[in-house]
Amino acid sequence: MKVARPLAYALEMMSLPTAPCNEGAVSAWIEGFIARRPALRLRRDRWGNLLVRYPGRGRRRGRALVFCAHMDHPGFTALGVDAQGRLRARWMGGVPLHLLDDRRVRFSCERGWVKGRIVSVATLPGERATADVAVETNGPVPPGAVGMWDFPDARLAGTRLIARGCDDVGGAASLISFLDAAVRRRMPQSFDVLFTRAEEWGFLGAVAACRTGTLPKDAIVISIETSKELPNARQGDGPIIRVGDRAMVFAPEVAARLTDAAEGLRRRDPAFRFQRRLMDGGICEASVFAAWGYPTGGLCLPLGNYHNVTPDGRRIGPEYIDVRDYLGLVRLYGAVVETFRAPPPRRNAFRGMCLKLLAGRRRFLV
Numbered sequence: 001m002k003v004a005r006p007l008a009y010a011l012e013m014m015s016l017p018t019a020p021c022n023e024g025a026v027s028a029w030i031e032g033f034i035a036r037r038p039a040l041r042l043r044r045d046r047w048g049n050l051l052v053r054y055p056g057r058g059r060r061r062g063r064a065l066v067f068c069a070h071m072d073h074p075g076f077t078a079l080g081v082d083a084q085g086r087l088r089a090r091w092m093g094g095v096p097l098h099l100l101d102d103r104r105v106r107f108s109c110e111r112g113w114v115k116g117r118i119v120s121v122a123t124l125p126g127e128r129a130t131a132d133v134a135v136e137t138n139g140p141v142p143p144g145a146v147g148m149w150d151f152p153d154a155r156l157a158g159t160r161l162i163a164r165g166c167d168d169v170g171g172a173a174s175l176i177s178f179l180d181a182a183v184r185r186r187m188p189q190s191f192d193v194l195f196t197r198a199e200e201w202g203f204l205g206a207v208a209a210c211r212t213g214t215l216p217k218d219a220i221v222i223s224i225e226t227s228k229e230l231p232n233a234r235q236g237d238g239p240i241i242r243v244g245d246r247a248m249v250f251a252p253e254v255a256a257r258l259t260d261a262a263e264g265l266r267r268r269d270p271a272f273r274f275q276r277r278l279m280d281g282g283i284c285e286a287s288v289f290a291a292w293g294y295p296t297g298g299l300c301l302p303l304g305n306y307h308n309v310t311p312d313g314r315r316i317g318p319e320y321i322d323v324r325d326y327l328g329l330v331r332l333y334g335a336v337v338e339t340f341r342a343p344p345p346r347r348n349a350f351r352g353m354c355l356k357l358l359a360g361r362r363r364f365l366v
């Protein structure tokens with residue numbers, strides 16, 4: 001089946017193995033993608049975060065604009081074999097640990113996936129997002145192998161993109177799609193993309209990047225996420241301008257410009273849909289960048305089976321996003337770059353509207 005390029009990237013990338021601190025397959029894939037496009041520049045910081053620059057044409061106007069997505073997903077890393085010959089593996093990620101027991105998993109090995117079942121779970125004192133598990137497997141698994149829930153490769157089903165994990169390789173794939181489009185269309189404006197590590201285990205890559213100056217000092221950072229679907233943030237209603245997360249509300253001036261970009265797109269194409277929401281089902285890297293003083297904003301896709309937990313909270317399932325939301329997000333990036341590269345609006349439009357109302361109606365006040 002022939003699918004649009006952004007969907008092909010999503011299907012390919014969301015089938016890669018990945019786990020916190022074990023993102024090698026995703027980062028190697030991204031490095032290969034960049035290497036085939038001489039128009040892009042790649043810098044790998046000492047923590048393994050990847051900063052990609054699309055230089056555009058001519059001199060940059062205004063501040064650096066950095067889109068950011070993380071390369072990991074809650075998952076396992078193989079440690080070795082225990083006295084009974086079972087695989088030992090470490091779980092990292094925000095999933096209620098009682099859900100781990102007796103689940104089917106698969107580990108990425110040189111010759112393909114090796115499947116297994118978790119037979120015991122040992123939690124670590126004071127750690128809510130870490131556990132050591134024993135797994136009975138149907139083959140040897142070398143230490144360091146990535147383990148994920150035992151679901152098939154990413155696939156399209158109607159309007160859904162279903163995968164072992166969408167969070168956040170789906171976000172990373174949307175940015176790869178945008179980089180691809182920028183190179184093909186020789187987009188004039190510049191932007192950067194930061195792919196981070198170990199977000200699901202305490203934002204480690206993003207925090208390390210802030211501490212050691214991976215980003216340009218004047219950067220405006222837009223965090224790209226797949227974020228838990230909420231009653232007022234439904235799949236199919238379009239990508240979301242995320243005004244905040246569970247930790248904080250992001251910069252109003254950044255959210256305003258993101259909204260300008262989306263409204264501009266909708267004026268040109270009334271079929272374009274977007275939402276503007278506080279997505280407080282989780283915390284994203286925008287909060288980290290804000291804590292380090294960068295003006296930040298967020299864009300996200302409503303995510304089904306967030307962190308592989310089914311809505312009843314009892315089972316493990318594949319994650320899914322909506323194809324239309326995903327394609328809408330890829331479209332939105334171009335408008336966002338254009339909006340941020342244009343000179344800021346000189347007049348405060350809302351204030352102007354209020355003054356006009358007052359001028360016309362002030363006699364009713366006195």
Ligand SMILES: [Zn+2]
Pocket residue numbers: 070167168199225226
């Ligand atoms: Zn995420």
